[in-house]
Amino acid sequence: MWTYIVRRLIQSVIVIIGVTLISFTALQMSGDPTYLYVSERASDEEIALARQKLGFDRPYYVQYLTFVANLAQGDFGESLSYRTPALDVVLERFPATIELTAVAMVIAIFGAIPLGVMAARRRGRPTDGTIMTLAIIGQSIPSFWLGIMLILFVGLGLGWLPISGHVPVLKPILEGHVLEGLRNIPAAVPYLIMPAFTIALFSLSRNARLVRSSMLEVLSQDFVRTARAKGLAERRVISDHALRNAWLPVVTMIGLEFGFLLSGVVVVETIFSWPGVGRLVFNAINQRDIPLVQTAVVIFSFVFVLLNLAVDLVYAWLDPRIRLR
């Protein structure tokens, strides 16, 4: 088991370096970023001087190798637009994104299970049809449209929820102000509902369909028939026998879910003015703030790799037939 974990972590370093190389090359291919950091009236000399100060006068491979060498020493470089260490800029916004993504994951997973189970148990009946129709609609709605509609109708029209903004919970806790973070929870929840639901709706719908089909497959298995034949209550048949077996494909999805939800936060954080990493990366790409983009990419990749590793471990625990090598 430990050998497996260590090997996966070593692989993750290779993955992260590959990802940084691709993103670095893509940003370089998009043109000289110097123009974004000088006045529109700057002279050619001033542009050349700014290029030198920003380090873009060096060959591409030198810039990349310098970045990797510094990264190996834990130095992510300085953000070009914020003029402060890029790691600090990213880490400062990371808790807000984690809050949003975590709540969205909870909605997407724990909302999907009862819906999927209910649809499977009532297969072919109106409940099944309604849930699956809603799931298809949920998968079809683009998040930017849903977000704006929620703002207009729930936030502005009904006035039930705040339109935009954020009250921090995780950040004060991580900074050691645990009580402050916990005290903020009631105030933070209303701000979380609309953006988290907007991100989660697609995954919630997809997962509900996945749980349904997985459950349908398991419910037709012999061991379920046996469980019923020996007189177990239907609730226990579902929860103890069927659901645990139906979990496997869902757990696999969870690992990928985080990456998917992270890609969704870029749009949703922008619509709801959520001060997270998604919006930061979006702006950093527009500004060609290469150190900042690279830092976020490394951290995202690392978290993604760790989550997938965790999923593999849970997978083995759920299904003893699977052995990690």
Added chain:
Amino acid sequence: MKRLSTLVLAASLLAGTALAQAPDGSTLVIAQSTDANTFDPANISSRTTSNIAEHIFGTLYDVTGDGEIVPFLAESHEVSEDGKSVTFKLKEGLTCHDGEPLTAEDAAYSFNRAADPDLKFTGNTPGFIYSSIGFEEAVADDDLHVTLKLKNKSPILLGMIGEVFIHCKGSYEAMSPEEAAQTPIGSGPYKFVEWVRDDRVVLEKWDDYTLEPGSFDRLVWRVIPEASTRAAELMAGNVDVITNVAPDQIETINRSDKAEVVPVQGTRRIYIGFNQKDKFAETEGGKAIQNADVRRALQYAVDVPTICEGLLGTPCTRATGLVNPPRGNPDLEPYPYDPDKAEELLDAAGYPRGDDGVRFTLTLQSPNGRYLNDANVALAVGQFLSDIGVKTDVELLEFASVYIPLIRAHDAGPLFLLGSGGATWSALYDMADLSAVDAGTNYTEWKDEEFFAGWKKIEAAQTPEEEREVINEMLKIFYERGPWLLMYFQPDFYGISERLDWEPRRDEHINVTDAKLK
């Protein structure tokens, strides 16, 4: 159902209590689309950051919304005979937000720090202002007098230094670069309280400020990137001022009774450049636009007021030159839309319609998404030109990585759409785009000898009246045979809460020290 209602009610109450940054009698909330990036005064380069910084820092002189240049931290100034030394007398009793007295030494330090090559600052002050005024160094003569030494006489000095932020030497020498970027200690009417990245910047009125204070005790600068969210927050009463209202939201906001949209004729000059670089003369169309008569004919072909009303959501007056009103040549009238006259002039210039109805072909390049509705404006201009037989193909390009390098290399065109920042306080500032034939910002490579000779005459002018006369002559030349197809000054749309008495400025500066409740 009852439980759901209770939950919703509880959530609403919590939302209300959590919204600590909502407007009230003493708090003004402004929403901009992007966050500040640094508050180090020597590194500030974006307008959104400058808008906030202008409330934290004072400057020696300032430009008002009407384009008047007025003393701010300075009381007066004296120019040496050769114009290369300008001495400012500071007002007495000034202090910085940490209580340190603000002296001439601090003012000199503020100027010199931004110019220090070791500190590698890339903000507007070292990156553009200093080269424009020929800054060499600043010297404190005594506690109240600071002298700026320049390479040559600068007629635009006072307006330009309206963006050089003054701060105290003691506090900034003690700060790390990170602290200087994140926790500014200023000299203006409001002091810095907190900056929650990508969320808000909070300022509080500085009690020891000896100059004209602001009306509100607290300013909250929120960051709301999405235009429809900004509009919703304004209509919900959660913000007082929003910037960059999308034209399609104007009616909705005005109908809300909570706020109104105020369109302002901005200072950014949108024009279609006629690129006269030699390489473009190889094509028939490129060669044609090197002829001043052809350029003049094309001015009559485009219906600019209709473009403004139809595509920008507001009426506008067509520009008569490259200088913002009211500092342009008052004798010039905007070109009318007169396609018949355009055709007549093109015939006379030797470019009749061919058998296929086409006189010559041009390519119009334009950014897509950089300026208000730029792509559609370019398409409309292309159609207007095609209508008089100048077949125009429109190419839409990504701004930052494709279009700007083309513009900088003078390779955009032969027609290109561009917006160039201007000012309300000086005709010369606006004309500086064409300060010399070989100026980097002469993107059209226009070489009119008579126009460029005007700069020598301006230098030799002895009085402001003489200078004005030369400027008017130059603007007339520009109007008659200049390298721009004259368009409009880009409108800006501000959403303003009904409770607020405040007028937005034309120059994209948001200064709310004069804002008050109705």
